[in-house]
Structures are given as C-alpha cells and as structure tokens.
Amino acid sequence: MTAPLSPDAEAPLTCPHCHHVLHELVVNPAGELIGCESCAEELGLAGEALSLDEWYATDQVAEALRRYPLSGWQISKPGASETQLPRAHFWEVSVGAKRFFLKQFHPWFPPESITYVHSIHQHVIEEGLPAPRVALDRDGASFTRIGDTYWALYHALDGRHATEREWMWGRPKAAETLGALHAALEGFTPDGEPFAPWAAWTLDTVDRVLEGWQPYPELPADLLGYVRDRLARRYFAELYPQLPKLVVHGDFVSANMLWRGDAISSSISGILDFERAHTDTALFDFAWGLGDRRPPLLRATIASYARARQLSALEREALPEALLLGMLMAIDMQMTYFGNMREVARLAAELHYTVRDLESLRKAVALKPTAF
Numbered sequence: 004m005t006a007p008l009s010p011d012a013e014a015p016l017t018c019p020h021c022h023h024v025l026h027e028l029v030v031n032p033a034g035e036l037i038g039c040e041s042c043a044e045e046l047g048l049a050g051e052a053l054s055l056d057e058w059y060a061t062d063q064v065a066e067a068l069r070r071y072p073l074s075g076w077q078i079s080k081p082g083a084s085e086t087q088l089p090r091a092h093f094w095e096v097s098v099g100a101k102r103f104f105l106k107q108f109h110p111w112f113p114p115e116s117i118t119y120v121h122s123i124h125q126h127v128i129e130e131g132l133p134a135p136r137v138a139l140d141r142d143g144a145s146f147t148r149i150g151d152t153y154w155a156l157y158h159a160l161d162g163r164h165a166t167e168r169e170w171m172w173g174r175p176k177a178a179e180t181l182g183a184l185h186a187a188l189e190g191f192t193p194d195g196e197p198f199a200p201w202a203a204w205t206l207d208t209v210d211r212v213l214e215g216w217q218p219y220p221e222l223p224a225d226l227l228g229y230v231r232d233r234l235a236r237r238y239f240a241e242l243y244p245q246l247p248k249l250v251v252h253g254d255f256v257s258a259n260m261l262w263r264g265d266a267i268s269s270s271i272s273g274i275l276d277f278e279r280a281h282t283d284t285a286l287f288d289f290a291w292g293l294g295d296r297r298p299p300l301l302r303a304t305i306a307s308y309a310r311a312r313q314l315s316a317l318e319r320e321a322l323p324e325a326l327l328l329g330m331l332m333a334i335d336m337q338m339t340y341f342g343n344m345r346e347v348a349r350l351a352a353e354l355h356y357t358v359r360d361l362e363s364l365r366k367a368v369a370l371k372p373t374a375f
Contacts, residue, residue: 162261290329
C-alpha cells in the first residue's frame with residue numbers, strides 16, 4: 004500500500020478569494036470550498052468550518068482504501084478548475100494507469116439510499132449509458148462503513164466539465180442524453196429506498212417552503228401568490244396526477260455531466276451523482292437544471308430530448324408550470340441551504356420573466372399538427 008498524500012505533499016490550499024494559505028476553511032453544504040472564514044462571512048455564504056485534517060482525512064481515506072483489493076495507490080484532492088471547486092468528501096485515486104474516485108457520504112445519507120443509487124448506476128450502465136461503475140470491496144459490497152459514515156469507490160470516467168458558455172450551447176445534446184436516460188429508467192424499480200427529503204415536491208411542500216421564507220423585496224407577495232395559485236389549481240390539481248411517473252436523475256445539471264470532444268463534435272461521456280434520484284414526472288429534470296425560460300432554447304431542448312423519448316401532449320402542456328415549480332425549488336435551495344442571496348436575486352428575476360412568458364413557453368413546446 005501507498006499512504007495517501009499528506010497535506011504537506013500537495014501544493015498549499017489557498018482561499019479562492021483572498022488567496023491566503025488556508026489553515027482552516029469553510030465549505031458550503033455541498034462540500035465545495037468557499038474559502039477562509041473571513042471571506043465566507045464577507046460573501047454572506049452559509050457553510051461549515053473544517054480543519055485541514057478534516058479536509059484531507061488522511062487516516063480515514065487510508066482505512067477506506069484498505070477495504071478494497073488495490074495496491075500501490077496514490078491519493079490527491081481534486082484541484083480547482085474553471086468549472087469546478089475543490090470538494091470535501093472526494094478524493095482522486097490512481098493505481099498505475101487506472102483512475103478512481105473515493106466518496107465519503109454524509110452521515111445523514113442512509114445505507115438503503117446508497118443501495119438505491121448504486122442500483123441505478125448498474126442499471127444505467129447495463130442500458131449502455133455512461134455512468135461511473137461502482138468498485139466492490141473485498142467482501143463484494145458496493146460501499147463500506149468507517150465509523151459513522153459510509154464510503155464508496157468508483158471507476159473514473161474520462162471527460163471534462165462544460166463551461167457556462169459550453170453548457171448553454173450544449174443543452175440540446177444534454178437533452179438527448181436525458182431522453183435516453185429517462186427511456187432506460189421507465190419501468191425500472193431500483194433496490195433500496197430513495198432519500199426521503201429529496202422526494203417529489205407536493206403542494207404541501209410548496210406551502211411549507213413559502214411560509215418559511217423571510218420577506219424579500221425581489222419576491223413580492225403578489226408574485227409568490229400567483230405562482231402558488233397557478234401550481235395549486237393547474238399543476239397539482241389537474242395535470243400532475245395524470246402525468247407518467249418514473250425514476251428521475253434529480254440533479255441533471257452541468258456539474259453532473261462530463262463531456263468529450265470539441266465544441267462542434269462534443270458528446271456526453273459521463274452522467275454523475277444520482278443521489279437525488281427519486282420517482283417523479285420526467286419534467287422534474289427539466290424544471291431542475293435543463294429547462295430554459297427562453298422559448299427558442301426550450302423548443303430546441305425538447306426537440307433534442309424527443310429523439311430518445313417522446314414527451315406526450317400532456318407532459319408538454321404541464322412543462323411551463325413545472326418550470327415555475329423548479330424556480331421555487333432553486334430559490335429555496337439558495338436561500339435556506341446555501342444562504343446565497345445574490346443568487347436568490349438572480350433567480351427572482353428569472354421567476355418574473357418565466358411568469359411573464361408562461362404562455363409563450365407553452366406554445367414553444369406544444370406538439371405541432373401533423374401535415375398530410
């Protein structure tokens with residue numbers, strides 16, 4: 004065995020904002036590095052303080068890897084890139100020419116939900132789609148326990164994350180992959196159980212969330228009242244009960260996709276992070292990440308999706324309201340989970356525009372009459 008790299012063996016970890024060497028650091032709820040405590044406070048971002056020992060977790064990583072039939076491994080923390088921030092709970096593992104990544108699950112993520120996620124991984128791979136293959140430990144299990152947390156090792160996939168500009172123009176290609184993913188998951192029942200807090204939203208969820216928000220000038224009561232009423236009367240009462248349900252990815256965003264090739268010939272080489280997977284309507288994965296409030300881009304996205312899986316007339320009719328629901332989800336995430344009020348302000352403006360353009364969006368995605 005080869006011991007993991009110690010903090011001293013890597014380049015010193017620095018704050019992305021003030022560039023000072025970090026001796027303690029703050030990560031956001033997703034585990035992404037915010038920076039030093041002073042910068043996190045100045046930015047008004049919610050996070051958890053970690054020591055360098057907790058960030059590198061050298062002893063725990065070594066114990067986790069000893070559970071796997073590997074030898075001669077080398078460990079490092081993924082560095083910052085144009086599209087990704089370093090993250091706690093993730094490590095890159097190299098064994099000769101082979102690459103893996105090691106993940107530590109949060110203590111609150113239960114083992115039955117890890118089983119659920121890994122069952123989806125296996126099924127998706129069997130259906131010919133690119134997802135990371137889970138490495139089995141010495142006992143043949145897909146994850147292992149150390150102390151009060153669970154760990155899993157995955158075979159790394161080749162590819163890169165898209166920049167914001169690449170993602171904008173790559174959405175149609177991502178949509179075709181999403182259509183293939185939904186087609187593969189229709190009728191599939193994973194082992195284990197989905198993580199309950201990330202289940203499908205209901206009208207009760209909407210009411211509970213809106214009641215918990217503090218007054219915010221960019222989110223006036225009349226706007227939120229209109230959105231809530233529209234979802235109650237149109238989406239949840241009329242459309243949602245009739246929509247087909249299937250296992251959805253739950254977080255089909257740019258950060259969870261790998262790409263290969265240049266801007267013209269690029270394709271998706273990896274679909275990552277199924278932790279938020281649950282049973283819902285296929286529209287969830289449009290509302291949370293892939294959908295777009297601009298009618299031309301939404302039309303192109305839906306057309307690409309339909310190459311792999313057709314959206315029914317009812318799904319198309321419900322999509323604008325599903326986008327409204329997705330906006331509320333995104334605002335709630337940034338407001339209550341990340342404490343990022345700058346992003347809340349941006350999303351509030353997007354919500355205004357979506358309400359304004361609701362019928363234009365419906366026309367953009369409607370099925371066109373067949374010509375004879």
